[in-house]
Each structure stands twice: as structure tokens, then as C-alpha cells.
Amino acid sequence: MTNPDYLWTPSPVASLPVRGQTERLPIHRIFCVGRNYHAHAIEMGRPVDKSVERAFYFTKSPQTLVSSGATVPYPPETKDYHYEMELVLVVGKPGFRVPAERAHEVIYGYACGLDMTRRDLQLVAREKGRPWDLGKDIEQGSVCSEVVPMEGVVIERGELVLEVNGQTRQQSDLSKLIWNIREIIADLSLFYHLQPGDLIYTGTPEGVGAVLPGDRIDGRIEGVGDIVLHVGAPE
Numbered sequence: 001m002t003n004p005d006y007l008w009t010p011s012p013v014a015s016l017p018v019r020g021q022t023e024r025l026p027i028h029r030i031f032c033v034g035r036n037y038h039a040h041a042i043e044m045g046r047p048v049d050k051s052v053e054r055a056f057y058f059t060k061s062p063q064t065l066v067s068s069g070a071t072v073p074y075p076p077e078t079k080d081y082h083y084e085m086e087l088v089l090v091v092g093k094p095g096f097r098v099p100a101e102r103a104h105e106v107i108y109g110y111a112c113g114l115d116m117t118r119r120d121l122q123l124v125a126r127e128k129g130r131p132w133d134l135g136k137d138i139e140q141g142s143v144c145s146e147v148v149p150m151e152g153v154v155i156e157r158g159e160l161v162l163e164v165n166g167q168t169r170q171q172s173d174l175s176k177l178i179w180n181i182r183e184i185i186a187d188l189s190l191f192y193h194l195q196p197g198d199l200i201y202t203g204t205p206e207g208v209g210a211v212l213p214g215d216r217i218d219g220r221i222e223g224v225g226d227i228v229l230h231v232g233a234p235e
């Protein structure tokens, strides 16, 4: 196959390092699950009743991905830049309308993620019924650790912790997910043909809050790994 001629050099493919591998994992899309821990849904003023509600999703561009350890500028047009510590599910096989009992077949592995959020802009959008893009689709706002290969493994529990400057701000357990890993894959694959390299940020527990220039965020998930982000000065 010959490469087509482009007017200029295309942007590089977003990718992540993989534990124990020299090859990097190419990223296709970034999906995020909204409100997926009860205590966080309540702190956002929108409790979830699973018996009558369905999970919802939003997307972030792959171009917003940044690796753990980075220093990112405090983003423009916000006064309330929030961290959200999340388990990231990495899809390794195509899947469409995947039954929950077969969901493990599409799992490549997991990572630790930060779904960084301009909370002030997200809440304005929410109240006015506008899209969330300005609040969520933030340049260098999708932080991810190395990917840990765990083919076919469904994670059901494990402590999740986030610290800012060494102080614990989020502490929960993956067993508290409202929609668990199998349910997320089954439901999301009703809307999308899941593809290798799709990342699914599975939602954040309670304790979200703001960071400031100079802050250091440390997160970890039991059985997966850890993640670091340094917040730099505004541009």
C-alpha cells in the first residue's frame, strides 16, 4: 500500500506505553462514563437510580491524551480545574453488541487515568443544556498511565486513591462502580463498534476538587499501577 500524499505531515497517532512491551499501544478513541459512583453523583447534585436510569457517555479527542509524569499548563478559560481519578479500560478487540457475559473477550488491559475537567464550564453547559466539550475536551486533559496488559480479565474490586501535594482527596474502591466493567462494555457497544485502542474512562468516585499551578497529583489503583501529573503555570 502506498501512502497518500498529504498537504502537510499528519499529526502523530496518539499512543501509550505498555508494561513489559517495547511497542506502544495506538489510541483510537477516548470514551468516558458519566456519574458511575453514587457518592460522586450525589456531590455533583445528580444522584443515580440504576433501576430507572441508563449509563451515559461522553468522548474526549485522542489528541487530548498526555502520558503520566507530564507537566501540563493550567488550561485557559477556567477558574476551577478539577481532577477525576479513574480506572481506564483498554479495548483490544473489535466488539459490537457484546453480551455482558462475553465482555471479557474485548479487554486488552487497564490503566490509571485522570479525566481533567474545567468544572466551571462543564456546569454552565449542564445548566444550559449545551454540549460538555469545553468542560471536558481539554488539550492535554486526558492523562493516562502505562497500559497494563490483562487480556480477558474483568476487574471487580481494588482501592483507588488520589492525592494532591501528598494529601488524600479521593479514596474509594472499584467495587463501588454503579455500572461495572461488563455492563459498560455491553451497553457502550450497543452504540459504537468498539475498536482496538479505544480507551474507556470508567468514572470517578467522590472527592473531586480543584488544582492550582504548581500542584502535583498522584493517583494509584490497587492491582493496576499509578499516575502522576504536574500542573504548570498558565500559558
Ligand code: MN
Residues within 6 Å of the ligand: 032, 033, 084, 086, 115, 201, 203, 204
Ligand atoms: Mn470522569
